Amino acid sequence: MIRAxxxxxxxxxxxxxxxxxxxxxxxxxxxxxxxxxxxxxTTIKMxxxxxxxxxxxxxxxxxxxxxxxxxxxxxxGIVFQDPSLDEELTAYENLDxxxxxxxxxxxxxxxxxxxxxxxxxxxxxxxxxxxRFSGGMRRRLEIARGFLHTPRILFLxxxxxxxxxxxxxxxxxxxxxxxxxxxxxxxxxxxxMEEAERVASRIAIIDHGRIVAxxxxxxxxxxxxxxxxxxxxxxxxxSSIREEDATAADRNRNIARMWRRR
Amino acid sequence: xxxxxxxxxxxxxxxxxxxxRIVGALGQPLLFLVALGFGFGPIFERxxxxxxxxxxxxxxxxxxxxxxxxxxxxxxxxxxxxxFLKETxxxxxxxxxxxxxxxxxGATVGVIQGVVVLAACTxxxxxxxxLGALPAALGFMALIALTFTALxxxxxxxxxxxQGFQLVMNLIVMPIFFLSGALFPLSHVPRALALVASVDxxxxxxxxxxxxxxGLTHFGAATDLAVLATLSAIILTVGGYLFxxxxx
Numbered sequence: 001m002i003r004a005x006x007x008x009x010x011x012x013x014x015x016x017x018x019x020x021x022x023x024x025x026x027x028x029x030x031x032x033x034x035x036x037x038x039x040x041x042t043t044i045k046m047x048x049x050x051x052x053x054x055x056x057x058x059x060x061x062x063x064x065x066x067x068x069x070x071x072x073x074x075x076x077g078i079v080f081q082d083p084s085l086d087e088e089l090t091a092y093e094n095l096d097x098x099x100x101x102x103x104x105x106x107x108x109x110x111x112x113x114x115x116x117x118x119x120x121x122x123x124x125x126x127x128x129x130x131x132r133f134s135g136g137m138r139r140r141l142e143i144a145r146g147f148l149h150t151p152r153i154l155f156l157x158x159x160x161x162x163x164x165x166x167x168x169x170x171x172x173x174x175x176x177x178x179x180x181x182x183x184x185x186x187x188x189x190x191x192x193m194e195e196a197e198r199v200a201s202r203i204a205i206i207d208h209g210r211i212v213a214x215x216x217x218x219x220x221x222x223x224x225x226x227x228x229x230x231x232x233x234x235x236x237x238x239s240s241i242r243e244e245d246a247t248a249a250d251r252n253r254n255i256a257r258m259w260r261r262r
Numbered sequence: 263x264x265x266x267x268x269x270x271x272x273x274x275x276x277x278x279x280x281x282x283r284i285v286g287a288l289g290q291p292l293l294f295l296v297a298l299g300f301g302f303g304p305i306f307e308r309x310x311x312x313x314x315x316x317x318x319x320x321x322x323x324x325x326x327x328x329x330x331x332x333x334x335x336x337x338x339x340x341x342x343x344x345x346f347l348k349e350t351x352x353x354x355x356x357x358x359x360x361x362x363x364x365x366x367x368g369a370t371v372g373v374i375q376g377v378v379v380l381a382a383c384t385x386x387x388x389x390x391x392x393l394g395a396l397p398a399a400l401g402f403m404a405l406i407a408l409t410f411t412a413l414x415x416x417x418x419x420x421x422x423x424x425q426g427f428q429l430v431m432n433l434i435v436m437p438i439f440f441l442s443g444a445l446f447p448l449s450h451v452p453r454a455l456a457l458v459a460s461v462d463x464x465x466x467x468x469x470x471x472x473x474x475x476x477g478l479t480h481f482g483a484a485t486d487l488a489v490l491a492t493l494s495a496i497i498l499t500v501g502g503y504l505f506x507x508x509x510x
Contacts, residue, residue: 049352070355070356071354073353073354074354080345083344085344086349087344088276088279098349101350101354102354
């Protein structure tokens with residue numbers, strides 16, 4: 001469903017993603033883990049047509065996103081790391097305009113919106129502007145929106161960041177349910193190892209732009225002799241804190257962007 | 263087509279829902295009309311130029327359309343800040359469609375606001391030549407609105423955050439307004455100022471509105487129309503290009 005080969009992205013002298021390759025099978029939930037600044041978001045951006053790779057190839061549901069951009073975009077949904085809703089519009093209107101963007105016919109749109117808003121327990125609040133929503137409600141609405149056009153793949157970039165355990169738990173239940181019922185392939189990143197262990201059938205761990213390990217949660221634990229996925233993760237990526245790396249990477253990216261505009 | 267409509271409707275909904283924006287956008291022109299209109303009115307009349315309210319009202323309407331439209335265009339920065347821009351840019355829709363939909367919506371908001379101020383001016387004593395003046399006046403409002411919404415979008419495509427907004431207001435929008443001849447006749451100003459006004463897009467908008475509403479013109483209505491139509495096409499093209507180059 002997703003295929004990446006030798007995928008590389010450099011910003012100036014900084015190599016954010018360094019020749020990674022992986023496959024995500026249809027219908028599976030694939031977790032992409034790594035410390036801050038490891039290259040997760042850059043990878044997602046390349047997979048979702050927002051960044052052009054410096055080198056390497058991507059295939060989304062058999063399409064090359066660089067060539068058939070709009071066709072590829074119809075095949076996936078994405079929930080970004082930071083919010084991307086229109087706060088002035090209501091929950092319903094946010095979903096409706098998304099449906100129009102993705103060419104979902106009106107009748108189907110109405111059905112899908114009701115179904116998803118009910119599933120994510122937002123139906124009662126459908127006519128409230130999003131600016132009156134809590135963080136958890138916004139997240140749920142964004143994920144519901146990602147599913148609206150019945151994509152083949154859903155990308156979730158740290159969808160549970162900053163949410164309380166109850167909301168996180170409920171969110172993953174709903175995502176797993178849609179994965180099972182609609183057969184959507186899910187590609188997710190998260191910092192919560194127990195979440196990855198719970199929902200993902202396969203995991204890839206990325207560090208300094210390279211994939212350092214791939215496999216099922218059990219395999220990763222076995223490889224490292226760790227008791228938990230968290231320990232396996234630390235064994236693979238070390239325990240030094242990456243905050244500095246992340247800000248430096250961001251700074252470089254901004255500078256590069258400012259000077260080259262592409 | 264439905265995408266264009268959805269984006270247009272979104273701009274309108276956002277406008278109707280932000281009451282502070284409507285009131286704010288109404289307050290400023292009325293202040294100009296009352297303070298300047300009644301303040302300078304007697305001097306203007308003594309200088310043999312007729313009623314200043316009559317002269318000023320088209321300028322104030324043009325100002326309203328200018329500010330509202332630039333703001334609508336620049337709203338793009340808010341979309342970037344709050345993230346909705348990402349949602350539109352990752353959608354399977356050509357960038358140009360997105361830019362055009364936004365611009366049409368923003369321009370419509372500008373025209374609506376202009377009509378509201380025209381009504382308010384009429385309440386304050388302004389008299390247009392007749393109801394027949396309305397279609398031409400609406401046409402000029404639409405051209406002003408398109409030009410400056412597109413300019414706002416172009417600027418917002420380049421600006422990364424809200425900090426540049428004040429700079430844009432002071433360095434671009436204010437000179438465009440004050441040098442346009444909205445507040446004073448261009449027929450007696452020094453050569454240098456007349457020259458600056460002749461390259462100010464809004465000067466042609468103000469002049470066109472004035473010719474439609476009170477039958478007074480400096481450049482000639484046909485020139486106004488030609489210049490504005492050409493400029494709006496150019497700025498739309500540039501805006502479309504800059505918008506298509508936005509990187510997240």
